[in-house]
Amino acid sequence: QKEVEQDPGPLSVPEGAIVSLNCTYSNSAFQYFMWYRQYSRKGPELLMYTYSSGNKEDGRFTAQVDKSSKYISLFIRDSQPSDSATYLCAMKNSGNTPLVFGKGTRLSVIA
Amino acid sequence: DVKVTQSSRYLVKRTGEKVFLECVQDMDHENMFWYRQDPGLGLRLIYFSYDVKMKEKGDIPEGYSVSREKKERFSLILESASTNQTSMYLCASSLGLGSGELFFGEGSRLTVL
Numbered sequence: 001q002k003e004v005e006q007d008p009g010p011l012s013v014p015e016g017a018i019v020s021l022n023c024t025y026s027n028s029a030f031q032y033f034m035w036y037r038q039y040s041r042k043g044p045e046l047l048m049y050t051y052s053s054g055n056k057e058d059g060r061f062t063a064q065v066d067k068s069s070k071y072i073s074l075f076i077r078d079s080q081p082s083d084s085a086t087y088l089c090a091m092k093n094s095g096n097t098p099l100v101f102g103k104g105t106r107l108s109v110i111a
Numbered sequence: 112d113v114k115v116t117q118s119s120r121y122l123v124k125r126t127g128e129k130v131f132l133e134c135v136q137d138m139d140h141e142n143m144f145w146y147r148q149d150p151g152l153g154l155r156l157i158y159f160s161y162d163v164k165m166k167e168k169g170d171i172p173e174g175y176s177v178s179r180e181k182k183e184r185f186s187l188i189l190e191s192a193s194t195n196q197t198s199m200y201l202c203a204s205s206l207g208l209g210s211g212e213l214f215f216g217e218g219s220r221l222t223v224l
Contacts, residue, residue, distance in 0.1 A: 006153075041218070042217055043115070043201050043216050043217050043218055044154075044215050045215065088153070091211075092211055094209070096161070096209050098144065099211060099213065101154045102153065103152065104153055104154075
């Protein structure tokens with residue numbers, strides 16, 4: 001079993017839809033959870049950063065972590081064509097270890 | 112703003128050539144990373160460095176080496192390029208290894224013929 005599983009998509013939604021992106025993981029030591037966004041022909045950039053369980057909201061974006069189920073989600077409300085990108089989940093434990101990335105989900109928001 | 116600059120956006124090399132990919136960051140970050148990104152395989156860590164002249168193997172170090180002579184510069188070296196090293200290479204930096212916030216360059220697309 002891979003440490004982090006993420007459905008690669010592609011996912012295509014109409015403008016204004018609510019988007020749900022998800023990752024599951026197997027390592028119960030993970031405590032820090034991140035979502036990166038990567039536009040075509042660009043490097044990833046950090047979008048959301050959460051610690052342990054719970055929700056975090058930033059504008060149209062909400063990150064959820066459920067450590068009991070080893071499941072994290074990113075919700076995008078009122079999706080826009082400019083949200084079209086690949087979204088990568090990433091996580092790590094509390095030690096000095098590199099991030100573990102999911103494979104990314106490609107999202108297209110159609111106007 | 113943190114800037115991570117990769118010297119070449121696109122390179123075409125021949126099998127057996129030695130290839131250097133250069134990365135420079137301007138924010139005095141301790142840690143630097145080299146990833147490759149392939150369709151269906153996601154981001155895979157090749158090497159990382161948490162200090163000058165220090166290096167650690169990532170998940171797929173075979174066929175690669177790295178050099179970090181100065182804090183701001185981290186080089187990836189392909190001693191003898193092979194076609195299976197055709198990929199997008201991404202450099203990243205972070206303030207500390209415990210940080211989850213990586214700053215990425217725009218990538219170097221390498222094609223090995």
